[in-house]
Amino acid sequence: MTRIKSAVAFGALLPTALCLPQNAPTDLKGHGKRYDMPPAEERAQAVVDAFRTAWDGYYTYAFPNDELKPVSNSFSNSRNQWGASAVDALSTALVMQQKDIVNQIIEYIPTINYFQTPTEVSLFETTIRYLGGMLAGYDFLSGPLADLADNKTNVDALLTQSQNLANALSYAFDTPSGVPYNNLDFNNRSNDGGVNGLATVGTLVLEWVRLSDLTGNTTYASLTEKAESYLLNPSPPSSEPWPGLLGMDISPINGSFLDAHGGWIGGADSFYEYLIKMYVYDPDRYSTYKDRWVLAADSTIAHLTSHPAPRPDLTWVAMYDGQNLSLVSQHLACFDGGNFILGGQVLRKQEYIDYGLELVNGCHETYIATATGIGPEVFGWDSADVPADQAAFFNKSGFYIRNANYQLRPEVIESFYYAYRATGDTKYQQWAWDAFLAINATTRVGSGYSSIENVNVEGGGGFTDFQESFWFAEVLKYSYLIHAPEAEWQVSKGGNNAWVFNTEAHPFKVFSGSS
Numbered sequence: 001m002t003r004i005k006s007a008v009a010f011g012a013l014l015p016t017a018l019c020l021p022q023n024a025p026t027d028l029k030g031h032g033k034r035y036d037m038p039p040a041e042e043r044a045q046a047v048v049d050a051f052r053t054a055w056d057g058y059y060t061y062a063f064p065n066d067e068l069k070p071v072s073n074s075f076s077n078s079r080n081q082w083g084a085s086a087v088d089a090l091s092t093a094l095v096m097q098q099k100d101i102v103n104q105i106i107e108y109i110p111t112i113n114y115f116q117t118p119t120e121v122s123l124f125e126t127t128i129r130y131l132g133g134m135l136a137g138y139d140f141l142s143g144p145l146a147d148l149a150d151n152k153t154n155v156d157a158l159l160t161q162s163q164n165l166a167n168a169l170s171y172a173f174d175t176p177s178g179v180p181y182n183n184l185d186f187n188n189r190s191n192d193g194g195v196n197g198l199a200t201v202g203t204l205v206l207e208w209v210r211l212s213d214l215t216g217n218t219t220y221a222s223l224t225e226k227a228e229s230y231l232l233n234p235s236p237p238s239s240e241p242w243p244g245l246l247g248m249d250i251s252p253i254n255g256s257f258l259d260a261h262g263g264w265i266g267g268a269d270s271f272y273e274y275l276i277k278m279y280v281y282d283p284d285r286y287s288t289y290k291d292r293w294v295l296a297a298d299s300t301i302a303h304l305t306s307h308p309a310p311r312p313d314l315t316w317v318a319m320y321d322g323q324n325l326s327l328v329s330q331h332l333a334c335f336d337g338g339n340f341i342l343g344g345q346v347l348r349k350q351e352y353i354d355y356g357l358e359l360v361n362g363c364h365e366t367y368i369a370t371a372t373g374i375g376p377e378v379f380g381w382d383s384a385d386v387p388a389d390q391a392a393f394f395n396k397s398g399f400y401i402r403n404a405n406y407q408l409r410p411e412v413i414e415s416f417y418y419a420y421r422a423t424g425d426t427k428y429q430q431w432a433w434d435a436f437l438a439i440n441a442t443t444r445v446g447s448g449y450s451s452i453e454n455v456n457v458e459g460g461g462g463f464t465d466f467q468e469s470f471w472f473a474e475v476l477k478y479s480y481l482i483h484a485p486e487a488e489w490q491v492s493k494g495g496n497n498a499w500v501f502n503t504e505a506h507p508f509k510v511f512s513g514s515s
């Protein structure tokens with residue numbers, strides 16, 4: 001997940017009429033194409049080829065800036081000008097064993113000055129992309145992939161730079177409650193003074209705890225565990241409409257929640273994801289987190305499960321405001337199937353796995369219904385709210401499109417990956433292969449890959465000229481791993497995971513007692 005993973009404003013999702021796609025789909029031309037699957041080795045290699053294409057474009061026209069603009073062969077700096085795409089690409093280059101790229105990146109990382117940036121810093125985005133990317137790089141290169149580093153000095157620097165970055169960020173937690181501010185200005189050590197969000201507060205603890213465990217400096221863990229304590233014991237009670245399901249706005253002044261709306265959506269999403277992932281990381285220290293995940297999961301199954309009227313065979317998870325449901329979901333939310341599957345494996349509860357597989361199927365349907373074979377950013381299924389020009393589409397597909405763009409997001413393929421790892425059913429490899437080919441066919445442009453305007457017109461309706469850093473970190477990693485050979489970092493079938501993926505798909509070694 002990610003992206004303005006958490007900056008998606010809930011309010012903006014509510015009034016359907018204000019939120020129609022610019023080019024509302026009027027046709028019924030579902031893609032639903034099933035491609036021939038070559039052998040796994042060839043599928044994995046095709047994803048490596050896409051990774052190298054995207055990297056070459058970035059390295060030629062953008063490095064060491066944050067992102068490639070592939071249409072204009074130029075660059076942008078949306079993530080503080082520290083080379084976001086390079087740091088985000090590292091753990092994918094590692095699992096793909098692309099030694100030349102690994103060394104290009106680890107030679108660069110020691111040169112970053114994390115104490116300086118011209119632009120506002122997001123504590124959350126910086127943690128999941130930069131800190132997560134460097135820690136995963138360190139875990140791989142000081143462990144099973146040590147042979148890929150030409151120079152050990154650059155490996156040690158990954159941990160030093162992680163500490164430098166966390167030290168630069170840590171003043172964010174200096175608030176009356178210990179709930180951090182998210183938006184920071186390093187130039188005068190100020191913050192935006194605003195409220196923080198559920199995902200932005202609740203998606204720090206895995207990275208900062210890993211950093212403490214690797215360095216012995218327990219402050220990183222303490223800061224984020226303190227912030228998380230307000231999410232594990234939410235107040236006031238009205239901010240928890242059902243057990244475990246929370247509102248999204250939190251005051252750094254007193255740690256109180258200020259609302260009761262939410263779901264498994266952008267802005268809330270990875271808080272729920274990390275409750276179970278912390279338990280995967282260390283079941284001894286984080287069993288309370290697991291208990292809160294179980295409450296949220298059970299409440300979701302009981303209260304948020306929703307089937308569209310024309311397609312009762314499909315399942316999506318609704319959003320809520322208090323106990324009122326809103327029949328809207330997002331590409332971002334499609335990580336939910338994978339997260340239920342992970343929880344079911346780890347807790348050995350088939351009910352969660354089965355529910356997760358239903359959600360995976362629902363998100364797959366959003367892909368195969370469109371003209372490109374790629375699912376939309378935001379979709380709804382409220383029969384009373386269907387835009388007239390999408391009525392036929394809704395009758396057939398069970399949803400209508402509220403925001404038609406595709407921002408190179410990973411969540412649907414991420415959940416295919418968990419589904420495949422849990423079941424071994426090659427259907428999920430087929431779905432991931434079809435999705436990868438559709439994305440490769442539609443978003444490949446100029447020197448790389450670009451976000452597109454409209455998933456429901458052939459060709460994607462135009463390019464935004466932007467290659468997200470999480471294209472490297474997430475989409476290409478999950479697209480690759482689902483076809484790749486067994487390895488200790490692959491999600492395990494039986495729930496005994498040696499590695500756990502952060503929300504940006506950076507794998508960390510699980511806690512083993514020492515580090």
Ligand SMILES: *[C@@H]1O[C@H](CO)[C@@H](O)[C@H](O)[C@H]1NC(C)=O
Nearest residue numbers: 107110150151152153154157
């Ligand atoms: C390894 O990297 C360090 C720091 O970048 C550099 O000073 C050193 O010369 C390098 N060693 C080799 C053998 O290239």
Ligand SMILES: *[C@@H]1O[C@H](CO)[C@@H](O)[C@H](O)[C@H]1NC(C)=O
Nearest residue numbers: 166167168170217218219220
């Ligand atoms: C431990 O981390 C904290 C928080 O960033 C930092 O202030 C402190 O200097 C670190 N301690 C050491 C010994 O590096």
Ligand SMILES: *[C@@H]1O[C@H](CO)[C@@H](O)[C@H](O)[C@H]1NC(C)=O
Nearest residue numbers: 185186187188189190191192
């Ligand atoms: C810090 O700098 C930013 C940008 O220059 C400015 O908007 C903000 O008001 C400053 N904050 C403080 C507390 O000085």
Ligand SMILES: *[C@@H]1O[C@H](CO)[C@@H](O)[C@H](O)[C@H]1NC(C)=O
Nearest residue numbers: 195251252253254255256258
């Ligand atoms: C907590 O602080 C917020 C402002 O950030 C305020 O609106 C709210 O009333 C406070 N809640 C309590 C219980 O003090």
Ligand SMILES: *[C@@H]1O[C@H](CO)[C@@H](O)[C@H](O)[C@H]1NC(C)=O
Nearest residue numbers: 260261320321322323324325
């Ligand atoms: C829930 O819906 C009821 C009935 O429409 C309405 O009175 C109430 O204000 C709504 N609650 C919220 C939190 O939106």
Ligand SMILES: *[C@@H]1O[C@H](CO)[C@@H](O)[C@H](O)[C@H]1NC(C)=O
Nearest residue numbers: 310390391392393394395396
């Ligand atoms: C969609 O289905 C409804 C209910 O079956 C029907 O009344 C309506 O005519 C259908 N609309 C289109 C455009 O097919």
Ligand SMILES: *[C@@H]1O[C@H](CO)[C@@H](O)[C@H](O)[C@H]1NC(C)=O
Nearest residue numbers: 046047049050437440441444
């Ligand atoms: C991906 O797209 C490129 C450019 O259109 C094409 O050359 C390549 O064959 C595609 N990959 C696959 C596996 O179809």
